[in-house]
Amino acid sequence: MVFFAIVVALHHAPLSWRVKKINLLLASLIFYGAWSPPFVLLLLFSTVVDWFAARWIHGATSKARRRAFLLLSLAGNLGLLGYFKYGEFLLENFTHLLNAAGVAYKAPEWNIILPVGISFYTFETLAYTLDIYLRRAAPGKSFLDFALFVTFFPQLVAGPIVRPSQLVPQFAEPKRATRPQFCWGLALIIIGLFEKVVLADSFLAPAADGAFGHKGALAPLDAWTGVLAFSGQIFFDFSGYSTTAIGTALCLGFALPNNFRFPYAAIGFSDFWRRWHISLSTWLRDYLYIPLGGNQKGRLRTYANLMITMLLGGLWHGASWTFVIWGGLHGLYLAVERFLREAMPARDFYKSLWFRVAMALLTYFLVNITWVFFRAEGFSEATLFLASMFAMAPKPDRVLYWNSILPAAIVIAGMVFTHWRMRSTTLESVVEKTPAWLIGAVLTFMLFMLVITQGSDSAFIYFQF
Amino acid sequence: MTKLAYFDPEDVHRPTPDRNWRALALAAIAATAILTVGWEFFWRGKGMTAGDFKNTEALWAEARRKATGDATVIIGSSRIFFGIDLDVWEEASGVRPVQLALEGTSPRIFLKDLAEDPDFKGQVIVGVTVPLFFGTDGGLRAAAIKYHRDETPSQRLDHALSKQLEGIFAFIDEQTRPKRQVAIWPAPLREGMKPRFSPRKLESLKADRNTELWARVATDERYLAEAKQQWLVGTKNNAPPPGPDGKPPAMPDAAIDAVIAEVGANIKKIRARGGDVAFMRLPYDGAYAALEDAAFPRARFWDRLVKETDSVGIAWQDHAALQGHYIVEWSHLEARAAEDYTRAVAPIYYEAMKKKAAENAAR
Numbered sequence: 106m107v108f109f110a111i112v113v114a115l116h117h118a119p120l121s122w123r124v125k126k127i128n129l130l131l132a133s134l135i136f137y138g139a140w141s142p143p144f145v146l147l148l149l150f151s152t153v154v155d156w157f158a159a160r161w162i163h164g165a166t167s168k169a170r171r172r173a174f175l176l177l178s179l180a181g182n183l184g185l186l187g188y189f190k191y192g193e194f195l196l197e198n199f200t201h202l203l204n205a206a207g208v209a210y211k212a213p214e215w216n217i218i219l220p221v222g223i224s225f226y227t228f229e230t231l232a233y234t235l236d237i238y239l240r241r242a243a244p245g246k247s248f249l250d251f252a253l254f255v256t257f258f259p260q261l262v263a264g265p266i267v268r269p270s271q272l273v274p275q276f277a278e279p280k281r282a283t284r285p286q287f288c289w290g291l292a293l294i295i296i297g298l299f300e301k302v303v304l305a306d307s308f309l310a311p312a313a314d315g316a317f318g319h320k321g322a323l324a325p326l327d328a329w330t331g332v333l334a335f336s337g338q339i340f341f342d343f344s345g346y347s348t349t350a351i352g353t354a355l356c357l358g359f360a361l362p363n364n365f366r367f368p369y370a371a372i373g374f375s376d377f378w379r380r381w382h383i384s385l386s387t388w389l390r391d392y393l394y395i396p397l398g399g400n401q402k403g404r405l406r407t408y409a410n411l412m413i414t415m416l417l418g419g420l421w422h423g424a425s426w427t428f429v430i431w432g433g434l435h436g437l438y439l440a441v442e443r444f445l446r447e448a449m450p451a452r453d454f455y456k457s458l459w460f461r462v463a464m465a466l467l468t469y470f471l472v473n474i475t476w477v478f479f480r481a482e483g484f485s486e487a488t489l490f491l492a493s494m495f496a497m498a499p500k501p502d503r504v505l506y507w508n509s510i511l512p513a514a515i516v517i518a519g520m521v522f523t524h525w526r527m528r529s530t531t532l533e534s535v536v537e538k539t540p541a542w543l544i545g546a547v548l549t550f551m552l553f554m555l556v557i558t559q560g561s562d563s564a565f566i567y568f569q570f
Numbered sequence: 571m572t573k574l575a576y577f578d579p580e581d582v583h584r585p586t587p588d589r590n591w592r593a594l595a596l597a598a599i600a601a602t603a604i605l606t607v608g609w610e611f612f613w614r615g616k617g618m619t620a621g622d623f624k625n626t627e628a629l630w631a632e633a634r635r636k637a638t639g640d641a642t643v644i645i646g647s648s649r650i651f652f653g654i655d656l657d658v659w660e661e662a663s664g665v666r667p668v669q670l671a672l673e674g675t676s677p678r679i680f681l682k683d684l685a686e687d688p689d690f691k692g693q694v695i696v697g698v699t700v701p702l703f704f705g706t707d708g709g710l711r712a713a714a715i716k717y718h719r720d721e722t723p724s725q726r727l728d729h730a731l732s733k734q735l736e737g738i739f740a741f742i743d744e745q746t747r748p749k750r751q752v753a754i755w756p757a758p759l760r761e762g763m764k765p766r767f768s769p770r771k772l773e774s775l776k777a778d779r780n781t782e783l784w785a786r787v788a789t790d791e792r793y794l795a796e797a798k799q800q801w802l803v804g805t806k807n808n809a810p811p812p813g814p815d816g817k818p819p820a821m822p823d824a825a826i827d828a829v830i831a832e833v834g835a836n837i838k839k840i841r842a843r844g845g846d847v848a849f850m851r852l853p854y855d856g857a858y859a860a861l862e863d864a865a866f867p868r869a870r871f872w873d874r875l876v877k878e879t880d881s882v883g884i885a886w887q888d889h890a891a892l893q894g895h896y897i898v899e900w901s902h903l904e905a906r907a908a909e910d911y912t913r914a915v916a917p918i919y920y921e922a923m924k925k926k927a928a929e930n931a932a933r
Contacts, residue, residue, distance in 0.1 A: 107731065139724035271582045286584075288591030307749035351584070360584040506766055507757035536587040545594050549601040556606050558749070559742055560732070 108136065109353065112258075116357050122279040126249055129357070133258035137222075140262075144220040147185060152255045154181040155230040159237040159244045171238060178234035182227040189219055194424030222262030224421055228388055230255055233269045235392050242270060250276040259353040263346045265364040265384035272359070280358035292548060293352025296532075299551040300345030302558050304516055309338040312513035315505050317480050322489055322498030327505045329494055332473050334513040335480050337520050340368065343382070369472075369521050370528035372464045374438040377472065389418050407443065412436040422479070427487060431478040438471060465525065610741050617786040618740040623775040625744070627717035628729035630672065633779045634718045637668045638689045640845075645680035646697020647709070648673035649852040652773055653697075653903045655912040656780040662916035667695065669779040673772075674710030676702050678833060681847070683715050685836035691843045695919070698849050698875070700866040704821060704829050733777065745771040767804040769797060772902065782905035788898045797899040798857070805861055818865060826870060834879045848882035848923060849875065850915070853892065856900035882922045889918055 115128045138145045158178035165171040187195070200212040233251070236242040245251045254272045282290060316323060316331020323331070347364035354361045364384050371377035378386040394414040400407040412433065419432020454460050474491070481487035492498040527535065536544060623629060637643045644650055644667045651671035660666040670680055677696050684690050702709055736742045744750055753768055770793070774784045786793050813819040837847045851872065854862065868885075876883030886892040891914040896907040903911055 107727075139727070140722050142723070275582075283586075285586045285588075285591050288595050289586045291595065292591075303748070307747070308752070311749070311753065355584060355586075360582045362582045503760050503763050505760075506763070507760065508753050508755055508766075511757075512752055531585075533585045533587045536589070541589060541594060544589065545597045545601070548594065548598040549605070552598060552602040553605045553609075554748065556602065557609055557741065557746065559747055560728075 108132070109356075113356060117281065123249070125279075126253055126276060129258075130249065130253050130256060133253070133256040133261060136258040137256065137261060140221045141218070147189075147220055147223070148226060148256060151182060151185060151227055151230050152252050154178060155234050155255075156248055156251050159234045162234060162237045163244045175234060175238045178231065182231050186223060186227055189223055191420075191424045225264050225266055226255055226261060228266050228385075228421075229269075232266075232388065232392065236269060239396075245269070245273050247276075257354070257359075259350040259357075259359075260361055263343070263350075264382075265347055265350065265362055266388050267361060267384065268388075271362060275359050282356055282358040286358065287356050290352040290355030290357075292536075293355065294349050295352075295548060295551050295555065297345045297347070297349030297352060298555055300341040300348065302345075302560065303551075303554045304520075305338045305341035305345060307558055308512040308516045309334045309341065312505055312509040313338045313480070315509055317482075317486075317490070319502065319504045322501040323493040324501045324503045325494060325496045326510070327493070327501075327503055328490055330505055330510050330513055332476055332480075332490070332494065333517045334509075336369070336469075336473055336476050337513070337517050339476065339479070340365070340520070366531075367524040367527045369469050370465055370524035371468050371472075372461055373468055374435065374442050374471075377468060378435075378439070385418065385421070389414050393417060404447075408440040411439045411443070415439065425483075427478045427481060427484060430484070430487075431475050434475045434478065462525075469521065609746075610739055613741040613743070613746050617784070617790075618743055618746065619774070620740045621737050621776070622740070622743065622784075623733065623736050623777055623779075624742065625673075625773060625775055625779075625781075626729070626732075627711075627714045628721070628725060628732075629775070629777075629779060630670065630711075630714045631718040631721050632729065633668050633670055634714075637670060637684065637692070638687075639691060641690070641692040642667040642695065643684065643690075643692060644669050644671055644695045644697065645677040645684070646671040646695075646850075647675055647677065647699045647702045648772070648902060649699050649854065650695070650697025650850060651781050652783045653852040653908050653911060654695075654915075655782065655909045656778065658909045658912040659916050662913055663920060669781065671697055672711035672714055674702065675712055675714075676705050676707070676709045678703065678829070678836075679708040679712055679715060681833060681836045685839040688843070690840070691845045693845060693923075694840060694847045696847060696849045698851050698872065699854075700851075700871050701862060703875075704826065704866070704871060737777075743771065764807050765803045767800060767807050769800040769804075772797065774905075782908055783898055783902045785905065787902075788896075788904045794899055801858060801900060805858075820865075821870075826874065830875055830878050833875065837879050837881065846923065847879070848884065848919065850883075850919070851885040851887070852911070853886040853895060853897055853903065854901050855897050858900040882919070882926050884915065884918055884922060889914075891915075891918070 112129070112132045115132075116125055118125075120128070134145055134148070137148055155178050158174050158181070161174040162171050162178075165174060196212045200210055203210040233245075233254075237244055245254075250273050251269075253276055254267070254269055257267075257272065260267055312330050312334035313332075316327050317335065319327075344365045351361045351363070362384060364382060366380040366383065368377055368380035371380050394410055397410045397413060398406055399410060402410075413436075415432040415436030416429055417432070419428045419430070419435070422428045422431070477490050477494075478484075478487045481490055489498055493501055642665050644654060648671070651669065651673060654667070654669070656666055656669060671677070672680075677698070681694065681696060684694055696703075732742075753766075754770060759765060771784055772787055773781050775781045787797055788794065810818055840847055849872075868887075872883065872885060875881075884892075892911065895911045896904040898904045
């Protein structure tokens, strides 16, 4: 809060726009350095490499040179990710392969700390060079604007993954929030922090952690409560961060894109991915799925492209086979949905409320199956958890007290109902139509809950990705 | 840069709802302020006070940074944490120890941490609650050491700001948080589940972790009864499954040997740098005494530990001045009793250390 107050004060001070941008850049570097000062160098490395790579790609006269400079950018960004995020995973699997082939090899210990937000900012800078390479955009003219785009503190460590086209142009002209923008930005910060600190950490984490932390089989009630609580925890945690980031940027006069649109009201998986982590799903669509050929190269290639995109999307979240399975399941769901849409003739009842509700609940159910792989420590734990959910695990234990089950059930029921009611609208339009006294009461409740909750117990889940 | 049209994920224009935001913001802030004042008075009425600091890993890390050079450091679990008053110790000896004990946690991990710190050359007073000391893992708050090593600048700043607020508001306490209130709500138990071990607030901390038993534990009979009940629940929940004879299995000699060897090795490292280590047992009684003394007989655990590590060991059972102090809930001294106890134990400690030094010199 103190940091934010200083940044806002400097942003509203009578200084030139260039000085204000330098202030924002320095504030962003301090913000990032507050986690781990040495990793600021990595952030600057990624920024400088892509700034020059993009200029060289744009100025290159031959296809080979363009490709070489693109490779430089890819090697820089993917090299960072590979070393810091996937190094241990690759080494482990390499060791398993050698051992399986009968070669006695013991991998050295891998003690590399993952820099916070590395997957987010490397994807942002990669988008810049890929846009230039694919001739979708021209290089920026100001290094300051580009550096501020990469490091801009509201979205730096956990997204939304902003595109250069969305943010760089906003730095060209002086920006300052109007009073309504500033107040709405503050309201979004309150809503976002309430989602994270109160709903995710206080009322859902105990059930999710209690169930997933148990070593052994669970009673079905415990397993279902655990996975449903996790579905809410991950949503409120991540959506809370995104909403706070959007509010923070708005208080400074900048607009960031939405990252969530009430995803648990999705009807089908293509709908789900238009509502969940939108900035990642569109990034994967534009820089992976479409370059692979998208749906333009026949039915089989479309399914294969969907699977490849989602498998890599899963791996983006973390260096573990359970994330790959999570992505693979989503790829499978998308492929099956696409097949069914093409194979089944249109019927009138598809538009009926009961059918839509049933399909939304089926989607939520299948999403929860994937969350088991996302949250479980490993594959065997995930399969045991799934067996517990369907009463097929031997010797199940009851581990959750009513103190965890009831709050989780209330919050999850409220979340699913709210998502359904808000499915076709936006927060802004609902706020505009709601009586002022009710908005005041809701904001007061959220702010008071934030005060008495006294901060968070844990970092945002997506900081680790 | 040219504006991209055909593949932009979405328009980034953010509409602002058309409301009287100034009035709404003022109303929300005013209403929150009124509710917060009410909340503060509510908790003050329950015995909470401003300047009673949260027992966080950040506060522990702050104290750990002071445990350097020739500092005198207290490690252990809750008995020595609540039972030694730093002000009284300083009055009695001129030395103000650094309090690093943490409830429910084995001091062995702290001893190892200090032994591996080349900058530490001081004296370590180890509070021994035998079941915890000889336990197989670090215990409840073992993560504090990792937090101290990995603490980020933002966490340090957050802690510094939080301490300022804790000095003003009584309600800033782990006990008052909605999450904690839900956790201790006496909900009916699901069939087949053990009662939950989740003791309520027991301690009151000053900024330098000088700690005493929270007054309400001694003055509110219902609160006290619940605390005792919790100790029984904790003991039962943590008890190992009984052996074939129906009795809890005794700790094997090999496991005791391993613990003593590990502790001895760490003590040697500290002594090699000019420091020293001593052990203390603080008083306990009631149901705890019966359970603890039966499962961890003195000759197999305490006596061997003191003898085989060639250390000073001060057990309350051995000194008349350390007996008869008011133990509130079988395990912790009442705040004024802790002051008296400290006044009595400090000279015993320094006398024993002096005697040991003379013996070592004479060898």
